[in-house]
Amino acid sequence: xxxxxxxxxxxxxxxxxxxxxxxxxxxxxxxxxxxxxxxxxxxxxxxxxxxxxxxxxxxxxxxxxxxxxxxxxxxxxxxxxxxxxxxxxxxxxxxxxxxxxxxxxxxxxxxxxxxxxxxxxxxxxxxxxxxxxxxxxxxxxxxxxxxxxxxxxxxxxxx
Amino acid sequence: xxxxxxxxxxxxxxxxxxxxxxxxxxxxxxxxxxxxxxxxxxxxxxxxxxxxxxxxxxxxxxxxxxxxxxxxxxxxxxxxxxxxxxxxxxxxxxxxxxxxxxxxxxxxxxxxxxxxxxxxxxxxxxxxxxxxxxxxxxxxxxxxxxxxxxxxxxxxxxxxxxxxxxxxxxxxxxxxxxxxxxxxxxxxxxxxxxxxxxxxxxxxxxxxxxxxxxxxxxxxxxxxxxxxxxxxxxxxxxxxxxxxxxxxxxxxxxxxxxxxxxxxxxxxxxxxxxxxxxxxxxxxxxxxxxxxxxxxxxxxxxxxxxxxxxxxxxxxxxxxxxxxxxxxxxxxxxxxxxxxxxxxxxxxxxxxxxxxxxxxxxxxxxxxxxxxxxxxxxxxxxxxxxxxxxxxxxxxxxxxxxxxxxxxxxxxxxxxxxxxxxxxxxxxxxxxxxxxxxxxxxxxxxxxxxxxxxxxxxxxxxxxxxxxxxxxxxxxxxxxxxxxxxxxxxxxxxxxxxxxxxxxxxxxxxxxxxxxxxxxxxxxxxxxxxxxxxxxxxxxxxxxxxxxxxxxxxxxxxxxxxxxxxxxxxxxxxxxxxxxxxxxxxxxxxxxxxxxxxxxxxxxxxxxxxxxxxxxxxxxxxxxxxxxxxxxxxxxxxxxxxxxxxxxxxxxxxxxxxxxxxxxxxxxxxxxxxxxxxxxxxxxxxxxxxxxxxxxxxxxxxxxxxxxxxxxxxxxxxxxxxxxxxxxxxxxxxxxxxxxxxxxxxxxxxx
Amino acid sequence: xxxxxxxxxxxxxxxxxxxxxxxxxxxxxxxxxxxxxxxxxxxxxxxxxxxxxxxxxxxxxxxxxxxxxxxxxxxxxxxxx
Numbered sequence: 001x002x003x004x005x006x007x008x009x010x011x012x013x014x015x016x017x018x019x020x021x022x023x024x025x026x027x028x029x030x031x032x033x034x035x036x037x038x039x040x041x042x043x044x045x046x047x048x049x050x051x052x053x054x055x056x057x058x059x060x061x062x063x064x065x066x067x068x069x070x071x072x073x074x075x076x077x078x079x080x081x082x083x084x085x086x087x088x089x090x091x092x093x094x095x096x097x098x099x100x101x102x103x104x105x106x107x108x109x110x111x112x113x114x115x116x117x118x119x120x121x122x123x124x125x126x127x128x129x130x131x132x133x134x135x136x137x138x139x140x141x142x143x144x145x146x147x148x149x150x151x152x153x154x155x156x157x158x159x
Numbered sequence: 160x161x162x163x164x165x166x167x168x169x170x171x172x173x174x175x176x177x178x179x180x181x182x183x184x185x186x187x188x189x190x191x192x193x194x195x196x197x198x199x200x201x202x203x204x205x206x207x208x209x210x211x212x213x214x215x216x217x218x219x220x221x222x223x224x225x226x227x228x229x230x231x232x233x234x235x236x237x238x239x240x241x242x243x244x245x246x247x248x249x250x251x252x253x254x255x256x257x258x259x260x261x262x263x264x265x266x267x268x269x270x271x272x273x274x275x276x277x278x279x280x281x282x283x284x285x286x287x288x289x290x291x292x293x294x295x296x297x298x299x300x301x302x303x304x305x306x307x308x309x310x311x312x313x314x315x316x317x318x319x320x321x322x323x324x325x326x327x328x329x330x331x332x333x334x335x336x337x338x339x340x341x342x343x344x345x346x347x348x349x350x351x352x353x354x355x356x357x358x359x360x361x362x363x364x365x366x367x368x369x370x371x372x373x374x375x376x377x378x379x380x381x382x383x384x385x386x387x388x389x390x391x392x393x394x395x396x397x398x399x400x401x402x403x404x405x406x407x408x409x410x411x412x413x414x415x416x417x418x419x420x421x422x423x424x425x426x427x428x429x430x431x432x433x434x435x436x437x438x439x440x441x442x443x444x445x446x447x448x449x450x451x452x453x454x455x456x457x458x459x460x461x462x463x464x465x466x467x468x469x470x471x472x473x474x475x476x477x478x479x480x481x482x483x484x485x486x487x488x489x490x491x492x493x494x495x496x497x498x499x500x501x502x503x504x505x506x507x508x509x510x511x512x513x514x515x516x517x518x519x520x521x522x523x524x525x526x527x528x529x530x531x532x533x534x535x536x537x538x539x540x541x542x543x544x545x546x547x548x549x550x551x552x553x554x555x556x557x558x559x560x561x562x563x564x565x566x567x568x569x570x571x572x573x574x575x576x577x578x579x580x581x582x583x584x585x586x587x588x589x590x591x592x593x594x595x596x597x598x599x600x601x602x603x604x605x606x607x608x609x610x611x612x613x614x615x616x617x618x619x620x621x622x623x624x625x626x627x628x629x630x631x632x633x634x635x636x637x638x639x640x641x642x643x644x645x646x647x648x649x650x651x652x653x654x655x656x657x658x659x660x661x662x663x664x665x666x667x668x669x670x671x672x673x674x675x676x677x678x679x680x681x682x683x684x685x686x687x688x689x690x691x692x693x694x695x696x697x698x699x700x701x702x703x704x705x706x707x708x709x710x711x712x713x714x715x716x717x718x719x720x721x722x723x724x725x726x727x728x729x730x731x732x733x734x735x736x737x738x739x740x741x742x743x744x745x746x747x748x749x750x751x752x753x754x755x756x757x758x759x760x761x762x763x764x765x766x767x768x769x770x771x772x773x774x775x776x777x778x779x780x781x782x783x784x785x786x787x788x789x790x791x792x793x794x795x796x797x798x799x800x801x802x803x804x805x806x807x808x809x810x811x812x813x814x815x816x817x818x819x820x821x822x823x824x825x826x827x828x829x830x831x832x833x834x835x836x837x838x839x840x841x842x843x844x845x846x847x848x849x850x851x852x853x854x855x856x857x858x859x860x861x862x863x864x865x866x867x868x869x870x871x872x873x874x875x876x877x878x879x880x881x882x883x884x885x886x887x888x889x890x891x892x893x894x895x896x897x898x899x900x901x902x903x904x905x906x907x908x909x910x
Numbered sequence: 911x912x913x914x915x916x917x918x919x920x921x922x923x924x925x926x927x928x929x930x931x932x933x934x935x936x937x938x939x940x941x942x943x944x945x946x947x948x949x950x951x952x953x954x955x956x957x958x959x960x961x962x963x964x965x966x967x968x969x970x971x972x973x974x975x976x977x978x979x980x981x982x983x984x985x986x987x988x989x990x991x
Contacts, residue, residue: 020274020276022276023276027275030194030195031197031275035188036188036191036192036194036195037187037188037189038188039192039194039362039363039412040194040364040441041362041363041364041412041444041831042444042830042831043443043444044444044830044831044832046444046830046831046832047362047444047831049362076188077186077187077188078187078188078189080186080187081186081187086183086186086187090183090186090187093182093186094178094179094182094183094186095178096796097176097179097636097794097796097797097799097800099182099185099186100413100634100635100636100797100800100804101361101362101363101410101411101412101413101414101634101635102181102185102190102410102412103192103361103362103363103412103413104362104412105185105186106186106188109186124844125840127839128839128840128842129839129840131838131839131840132838132839132840132841133838134839135362135831135836135838136362136839137359137360137361137362137413137415137804137808137836138413138634138635138800138804139800139803139804139807140803140804140806140807140808140837140842140845141807141837141839141842142803142842142844142845143796143799143800143803144839145839145844146844
């Protein structure tokens with residue numbers, strides 16, 4: 001199959017790439033754009049380690065084709081911090097020791113940020129169901145849920 | 160390395176919860192894992208795998224694959240070393256089949272091409288001619304008459320000739336005379352139990368980037384629990400000298416035991432050697448599930464005799480563990496571990512390792528223990544009910560303590576089992592009333608813990624900051640724990656210490672990150688390395704003051720004159736000694752190398768409440784409490800993390816996770832959708848109680864915590880589900896259909 | 911002489927004895943003496959064993975001293991995950 005040229009926006013930056021139509025958005029982000037923060041844990045949309053947003057919608061980038069990024073706005077884990085300033089979720093994940101190996105952390109952050117943009121006062125159950133598509137094998141989720149709760153509280157205080 | 164009584168005083172850093180130093184890298188996506196590096200001219204590797212559970216390989220025709228544009232190298236078993244023996248041979252046989260495909264997913268050949276897509280296209284073009292052989296994947300069938308014999312040459316010397324030829328190891332331990340013990344019993348219960356294989360389920364698939372150059376040197380970047388071990392095995396399998404291969408451990412996305420061995424690393428090196436270009440290999444999830452080792456499946460028979468007052472008079476058990484087409488199932492482990500928490504006069508424990516046409520089992524957190532405890536702790540629970548004794552009281556009555564000779568042989572030194580039981584009994588969880596269809600489970604667990612070979616070095620900078628080099632990949636925050644221990648000894652802030660996982664060319668040999676050993680053994684070596692630097696710093700101060708070295712002591716980051724004749728000098732801070740170190744004798748470094756053997760045994764008690772829906776058989780975990788003896792928690796957050804993570808992996812193993820093989824011998828559930836690990840919405844918060852009974856064999860009292868945490872949950876959850884349903888759960892997983900079947904059978908029996 | 915407790919499965923190679931006495935001052939000598947006295951044990955010892963001395967498990971060491979006052983238990987080599 002012949003490669004295709006794609007123009008898109010990643011974390012606010014204009015990006016052009018050429019890819020095989022069979023390549024996933026995850027392949028493209030990692031292998032063509034050099035953003036390896038999004039991880040491939042399964043390739044079937046089950047683990048959420050590759051979570052990104054496309055035009056604000058939370059997706060598994062392993063289930064989106066690279067060519068589908070044409071004209072879209074993609075946000076990845078690399079775009080969450082503003083320069084040297086970590087997002088409150090990033091701060092809370094570190095403070096609460098809500099990671100052990102850290103491989104699921106980028107996907108958890110992208111998904112949790114997307115939740116808090118819609119709802120700054122989620123219940124524990126809402127957090128658990130929102131993150132049900134993000135597998136973590138190390139932590140048992142306890143500290144992750146607490147970190148998201150703490151971040152939500154800070155965001156509410158900041159108004 | 161004895162426990163320092165003086166450090167029992169006031170710790171300044173130990174026991175605090177500072178931010179981990181790799182935190183920013185890991186929340187911004189910059190941390191580099193196995194699949195995250197690239198090299199100029201890099202090729203991508205992919206593996207041809209057997210679709211058959213057992214088949215003779217008649218012919219491998221790679222010509223069409225090699226003709227595909229972009230394919231640069233093809234390797235088969237002929238490209239690896241010959242004449243290997245023992246575990247090296249087993250590993251090679253597992254990662255690249257020779258004459259026979261031994262399980263669904265067994266590697267047959269590998270291809271390197273200019274892109275991942277081309278490599279995977281080329282895999283489909285390799286034509287393999289097989290002669291299909293009879294297969295067996297079930298443990299009971301594997302040791303029945305008529306089962307195909309996998310490999311008779313793997314049978315160890317300790318297996319009696321009358322055993323089935325798929326039994327490769329027989330281990331027996333115990334004490335006393337069980338016939339005498341059972342004769343003393345008022346109640347005897349004997350039951351059979353089975354558990355299915357569970358995968359470690361790390362989210363990061365195996366990945367590496369290999370580069371062999373024309374001069375015979377090699378570079379390997381890989382995700383592993385132990386890069387020195389990878390170096391040793393790869394060098395043997397490639398037929399090269401160990402030190403010519405430099406291995407760098409990437410950040411690791413989980414391992415839980417299965418990344419203590421190799422699968423693709425030698426293959427990538429062989430492809431690179433042939434193509435003379437760097438080769439990257441990354442497994443797919445289905446390759447991980449089909450061809451990397453899950454834990455063993457098991458079939459256990461447990462018989463216990465007890466007096467009316469709850470005293471155990473005898474315990475007898477046989478644990479059969481299935482380890483795939485290789486002889487390594489750790490059946491000796493349940494034999495030694497399951498009844499070790501109890502003081503039993505008469506015990507006889509047998510372990511049998513069984514071969515089948517499945518992938519080579521790999522270590523999974525306290526290998527072999529959880530499935531054994533699933534059986535033993537349920538028999539104890541049933542007997543406690545029969546005798547009307549509280550399950551914690553029953554365990555307290557029989558609990559091992561200092562001086563108890565375990566059923567596995569050795570006599571325990573100071574251990575904390577009783578403390579965990581008392582804390583569980585006193586925990587509010589234990590007195591919460593249960594409603595209809597709810598049940599509570601209790602189980603205890605023991606794991607040996609391990610020391611292992613360790614090298615650590617530290618270097619002082621002129622500004623007084625410290626670089627600490629360790630050789631054990633950091634899976635769960637161990638760099639933070641090492642920095643805390645170094646800060647404590649040196650008396651400088653945690654933030655002034657940077658910890659690096661060094662590559663195999665930069666630091667001496669280290670065993671894997673496994674066996675719950677890192678905080679204990681690498682911590683011990685870190686403490687000693689820093690103490691050797693402290694000694695040198697005291698010497699420099701003595702030199703400056705013109706007094707004896709022995710008259711200088713180290714306190715909270717300062718060299719101070721001590722003793723009656725030391726003289727009166729202003730204490731010298733570490734920074735001052737560091738700033739002039741090059742002029743006072745040269746750089747100040749510390750190092751320590753040892754294979755410490757004083758890992759303190761780990762004990763835990765778990766409490767769990769479940770509710771079972773009688774209409775569907777679905778189990779919901781309502782609350783879970785882990786009580787564990789950590790000896791001394793260096794960074795309590797990461798100790799709790801091990802406790803919570805181990806418990807939840809156990810919950811998954813108990814309720815959902817299983818390897819499902821079809822009649823054709825093929826694995827049926829090769830994606831996470833079908834191999835279902837626990838997700839956030841399945842679980843409650845996991846409460847933790849850290850008990851600290853110091854390990855007499857570590858300067859700060861540390862005991863390992865990584866493995867004990869997964870020993871009790873299978874038994875604890877099974878006891879809870881049994882109590883909720885009134886049906887004893889003898890088989891895992893306790894999936895809704897299986898639990899419902901038990902409920903319906905009971906209803907039918909009760910009319 | 912030191913007393914060594916073998917795991918029960920090894921009785922087949924010691925004429926039924928679970929505890930045997932050998933002349934040894936350290937683990938290396940102990941393993942050698944066991945192999946010499948009971949040749950059937952040699953392949954099992956060669957596959958790798960651990961030795962527990964007074965409750966501490968030595969997975970690899972050959973140099974650890976042993977004496978008549980010690981509790982010595984031969985164990986199948988410990989594996990960890």
